Amino acid sequence: MAVKKQIILNAFVMNTPAHMAPGQWRHPRNKTANYTKLSFWTDLARLLDTAGFHAMFIADTLGPYDVYKGPGNVVPSLSSGAQYPVNDPLYLVPSMASATKNLIFGVTASLTYEAPYSLARRLSTLDHLSNGRVAWNIVTSYLDSAARNHGLTEQIPHDERYARAHEYMEVLYKLWEGSFRDDAVVQDVESGVYISPDGVRAIQHAGRYFRVPGPHFCEPSPQRTPFLFQAGVSEAGNGFGGKHGEAIFVAGQTPEGVRGTVENIRRVAAAEGRDPAHIKVIVGITLIVAATDEEAYAKREEYLRYADAEGVLALFGGWTGIDLSKYDDDADFRFADETKVASIVKRWASSVPGTANLPWTKRRIVEFLSVGGIQTKIIGSGKTVADELQRWVEVSGVDGFNIAHITNPGSFEDVIEFLLPELRARGLFRDKVEKEGVTAREAYLGVGQVRLPEDHPGSYYKWRAGEAVPKYQEEAGSA
Template identity: 75%
Template sequence: MGETIPTSGKKQIILNAFVMNTPGHLAPGLWKHPRNKTDQYKTLSFWTDLAQLLDKAGFHAMFIADTLGAYDVYKGPSNVVPTLASGAQFPVNDPLYLVPAMSAVTRNLIFGVTASVTYEKPYALARRLSTVDHLSQGRVAWNIVTSYLDSAARNHGLSEQIPHDERYAIADEYLEVLYKLWEGSFRDDAVLANRHLGTYIASDGVREINHKGKYFDVPGPHFCEPSPQRTPFLFQAGVSEAGGQFGGKHGEAIFVGGQTPEGTRLTVDNIRNIAKQQGRDPNHIKIIVGINVIVAATDEEAKAKREEYLEYADDEGALALFGGWTGVDLSSHADDEDFRFSHSPRVQSIVRRWSATVPGTDSLPWTKRRIVEYISVGGLQAKVVGSPTTVADELERWVEISGVDGFNLAHIVNPGTFEDIIEFLLPELRQRGLFREEIEKEGATAREVFIGSNRLPEDHPGSKYKWRAGENIPQYQTKEN
């Protein structure tokens, strides 16, 4: 359970498959590649087949991204047309409904599902996540996001986005409400299910939470009996100052972006320092970086595969994704403009970080064409292209320098990318003692897989809301009263 140290003494790497319930996640236009079947994302068999593949291969989790609005900045405002032909994160179906079907055909794979605290009511989301935690036997994780798109705000009844730091203040209270519902609404020994006595739940085993705060008024009680984890395992993505503070306090696995291991190390150290300040064990937080891997038998074959993928890329879709992620509309810029010297500091900063990832390219211009090529094979994430040895060397370097615990591996084609990783990369990682040879505990819950505990550990802030067996009143209510 949790982090496993093999006999070689090396830390084993967490590997998650990074996907989205859409035709074009991080490879706009590639839905039409002959190897790809992401246009079948609407069918359960597409997802159950993928889940079984990953489960059999030993992947730790399937991490399902989500967005609540279209990328409509490029050629905007409010213009979704550039996303349409390429399926560039449009359309997008709800990820949570996939989990029960996939969990029913797998044994060990964890499912990380994105849901927003900005546009979901806490009482309703608590019920939905508890339901899926029951149906998956504890193999669900929640990726907590606050959402960042203007299009999402407009379609949820707001004229503009809630300011960034206030979204995290709302999220902090939101988590307090959920902890009270999940951990403090049912006493640990409340559910008897005693047929002889005819008693399902003890009459004194459920209480209202009576939460009254700045943003939420939720009397409770929770409407679901305690699920295997009670609080689903908590993923979090966000490395702004407010996001980092939130993640260091609440997150159990943090998803970060980074172009170089040296730069990512600063983020990793910051998260772990915040955790210490919050009185948490830094080892109870797993830090996962997003990366795209194209692997084949040789470096040459992998590079050729990348070039072939680019033949199917969609320029408009790539620029639409860029606009959504950065807020910058490149349609007003000349095709031959070198963005290393752009008047937009945001774009200039991005392309300079990209240049740092490819040795010898610092002097090459970053035009729209190069931006399209970069985004079309894995989005903004760092990239690794090569043989099993080349890719394993790079992943090992990332772990040693940055201190991350593992990787969210995005796909370019699906099926295809994950099959290549399983065939070429996993044997090399296992040979080096970097990836698990076997499952540590069959049917383990998400929290057991990542940190070795079924319930929130005692150093987590959510633990103070637990209503333990034998207590008349949850401790947090005793203190409040």
């Protein structure tokens, strides 16, 4: 095969007992029930760092999955640990950074329920403490329960969330890139000046959604703007990602289907004046890998014995907003009245070999989702899985994968033992890092690229050494 592009591999996790595979916390190779212990996280970070993974990517939500048997019913999530409880991911980063050399930490933080001024400070703090090894996964959130618990009666409508998000980013760029000049922090012992007052400016942002005078409350961190991940697959989501995202996390069942999303993102980026090649597209995937195909399928059977159907249905309810408890056990959802569930299930049916013409009952949905969630799954030996990943890269044009786990660290240990040697033998995965201890942006875009690239819209707000005021203020005449 022709492709020799080296692929990016991230470990996809969440600060919770059951991320994508409810029930597996009971499996002997699973340690996620220790998610409240720092040692669980530092051990995992060391495992991934030593193996050469690019990043640990941590999902997050701001409310429970309470649609199934609902509305407002948290019992199925609670009793199965299905993304409940969920601790804050940001606090994990400093300890994991100090335990590792190269691993990047991609943390999810929603910009729908937190003021830009405070999120800017939290992310700058992480960028300082990790020496630039942090990436921010920008999400707009999708749960009604999050809206209700943050003082709203319902979610802000989908496209308006993205409109707010665009302005939110403008505020952040002004704080991160435009409120401290590059030479502002002098720490001059002789004169006793820590920061030169003429190197710091108010941002005076007054927009439709936000009023923030600034300046930023943190001194410049290594990357200033942390490396920007974005997750979202709608038209508005791609519009946002193509403009702001430096790496985009997408979902999809087939490489042919994901190809359209990848092309759309790159098209938006080009229309925004960006080099589309600067954007990395990463797809979520679940791998069950073992020494042989037979052993991998046997592993799947074993996982199914630990699956928790109620937890899986709770996750499905949260992801889709659809309560499957209303349906009979033998209903075939390919033909459900609710068009949304029918279209989701038909997509799955067309991607799971041999199931296109079989009934997709609740039981089949549970079976599909319980071993690795909503993502596409590849099962087999290192060779089988490597062949399939290679095909994904060739057909879809993605740059890498967020690998979900069924057991943790078990699934990652299997990838390290059975898949990485195969990928390395094909020249598809790095043998070693190009340079030790680089920032998140350098790890994804290349050594030396610490700050936002010049073609990124956030660079417009940069206040450079020697300039009297940041360019955006000069042009607005508000200096």
